[in-house]
Amino acid sequence: MQNNSVKIAVLSGKGGTGKTLVSVNLASVAEKSAYIDCDVEEPNGHLFFKPQNVCEDEITIRLPALDNELCSGCRKCVDFCRFNALAFIKKRPFLFEEVCHSCGGCVLLCPEKALGEREKTVGYIKRGLSSKVKVSTGIMNTGEASGIPIIKKLLSGADSEKGAPVFIDCPPGSSCVVMESIKDVDYCILVAEPTVFGVHNLNMVYKLVSLFKKPCGVIVNKYFEEDNPAEEYCREKNIQVLCRLPFDNELGLINSQARIAAREKDKYKELFTSLLEAVMEEVQHETAANPQR
Amino acid sequence: MKIAIPVDEKNPDSSVCPSFGRTPYFAVYDTDDEKTVFFDNEAASAQGGAGIKAAQLIADMDVDVLLSPRCGENAAEVLNKAEVRIYKTAAGTARFNIGEFKAGRLTMLSDYHAGLHGHAE
Numbered sequence: 142m143q144n145n146s147v148k149i150a151v152l153s154g155k156g157g158t159g160k161t162l163v164s165v166n167l168a169s170v171a172e173k174s175a176y177i178d179c180d181v182e183e184p185n186g187h188l189f190f191k192p193q194n195v196c197e198d199e200i201t202i203r204l205p206a207l208d209n210e211l212c213s214g215c216r217k218c219v220d221f222c223r224f225n226a227l228a229f230i231k232k233r234p235f236l237f238e239e240v241c242h243s244c245g246g247c248v249l250l251c252p253e254k255a256l257g258e259r260e261k262t263v264g265y266i267k268r269g270l271s272s273k274v275k276v277s278t279g280i281m282n283t284g285e286a287s288g289i290p291i292i293k294k295l296l297s298g299a300d301s302e303k304g305a306p307v308f309i310d311c312p313p314g315s316s317c318v319v320m321e322s323i324k325d326v327d328y329c330i331l332v333a334e335p336t337v338f339g340v341h342n343l344n345m346v347y348k349l350v351s352l353f354k355k356p357c358g359v360i361v362n363k364y365f366e367e368d369n370p371a372e373e374y375c376r377e378k379n380i381q382v383l384c385r386l387p388f389d390n391e392l393g394l395i396n397s398q399a400r401i402a403a404r405e406k407d408k409y410k411e412l413f414t415s416l417l418e419a420v421m422e423e424v425q426h427e428t429a430a431n432p433q434r
Numbered sequence: 435m436k437i438a439i440p441v442d443e444k445n446p447d448s449s450v451c452p453s454f455g456r457t458p459y460f461a462v463y464d465t466d467d468e469k470t471v472f473f474d475n476e477a478a479s480a481q482g483g484a485g486i487k488a489a490q491l492i493a494d495m496d497v498d499v500l501l502s503p504r505c506g507e508n509a510a511e512v513l514n515k516a517e518v519r520i521y522k523t524a525a526g527t528a529r530f531n532i533g534e535f536k537a538g539r540l541t542m543l544s545d546y547h548a549g550l551h552g553h554a555e
Contacts, residue, residue: 219490225483228490230515237508240483 146175147424148299148307148326152350154342156313159332159362159386162396164310165189166403166413167420173273173305177295179322180312181264181279181288188399192269192276200279200291201260202243205236211255218247218256239286264291272404275305288312292321299325306421315349323350328424329357330383335369343371347378356427358383358420381423384416435465437535438497439528440488444472446529454502454509455485461528462495465536470528485509492518501531501540510546 151164161178165186168176178186205218205227214232226240227247234247238261248256264281277298279291299307311322323329329350333343343359350357357380361371364385375382386392392409395402402409440457441448451457456478463470473495477487485505489512492500500513500520513520521540523531534540 223481225477225480225487225490228486228493228512228515230493230512235512235515237483237486237511240486240508 146299146303146305146307147328147421148309149328149330149420149424150309150311150323150326150355151330151332152311152315152319152323152346153313153332154315154345158313158334158339158342159360160313161186161189161310162362162386162392162402163330163332163360163416164308165401166409167417168274168306168308169272169401169403170410170413170417171274171306171308175275175277175299175305175307176310177299177307178276178278178310179288179292179295179318180310181281181291181295181318182312184278184280184310185399186310187267187269187276187278189401190269190271190274190276192267192271192274195267195269198266198268198294199262200264200266200294201262202290203245203258204238204241204243204261205245205247205256206259207234207236208255208257209233211253213253213255215252217250217252221246221250243290264288266291266295288318289321292318296322296325315345319346319349320353323353323355326355328420328427329355330420331357331359331380332362333359333371334363335361335365335371337370340370340374343374347380356423356431358423360384360386360416362386363388383419383423384412386412435499436495436497437463437465437499437501437532438492438495439463439501439523439531440475441472441528446470447527450501450503450523450526450528450531452503454500454505455480455488457488460488460492462497463528463532483508486512489513489516489518492516499535501535502543505543505546507546507548510543 151160153160168174178184216229218234219227219229224242226237228235263285267278279295281288312318331346333339359375359382365388403413439461440451440454441459441461442451457475460473477484485508489509493516501523503523520543522543
């Protein structure tokens, strides 16, 4: 654990709650850090960081490819596929690409060696530098069904910079892509709005991180009144409220123009620096309490 | 000719199940002997690809016509390739819909929906 980077995921039950605001600003106030945008359907962290020296990697998946001549129509591949990605029509397997999980089982199983593999590009990853922040962005090609292969690749290189914290900007919601994004993190930050609707979404992600046994804390964004349903929920569930980000015109304006508040104004730098300290304290506390993690 | 219908219960007067891929049973009516046989839908509990698997079951039973209130894109692709024609059911029981089909009062289903992926009501 000590040798690896601390990985912190930023989640919320819906879009527009403030995941990118929080993760971009936290990464900026950390002395040296990595920011990974796992919201591969609509990544926007790079708009804030405007990284330099960007290099691009294509992400491919493997799909079974049939040699019609060799296929005997035994149907073993179709019956084997637990994802039901193969149908058996007119004595030949027929692939539903978007249902296939690229497990390769059918290829291994085929007694006639009629199934080979072909590569398909599903998206790409851009890596660059913004000041001392290493910025990685996953981008899924339009029309693709799953961002999982891109997220796997994004996170596989997340340990490269020793000691520097890694901030993972998750996709909204609590689906498979979020699970993939948080499964190896040390801590989860749940961003919530102080409304009844916000609580509904907070509940979804809280259930998810509890399922994954991840320590977590809540950031109440767009905070404008002392008592609110989100904090009531946190009290009820005994979740720590890490910080309240004010319902602040200036912060909203800076953020809406894809500028990084903590890099522009001292008061925001202080706000996110103290938030980072609170988060790091929690992470230290958690790793000390559960050293096996 | 064999006619399949997704049904909620194993009897000819059952209501038609609103889901094709996740229906608990299929009724298969044979116009030759006018008998109806019921099958468990093995695809009902599938994690994913239920429509594809259910369509496969239908194709494997050499069904000629499927009567269903709706049908997903993937299931429709399997059924079309297997040359199973799909007709849209009217309000009423399985028995009623078979009668309507035989009388030529059902129309072919052509608006296939995209995957529901567990979000069906």
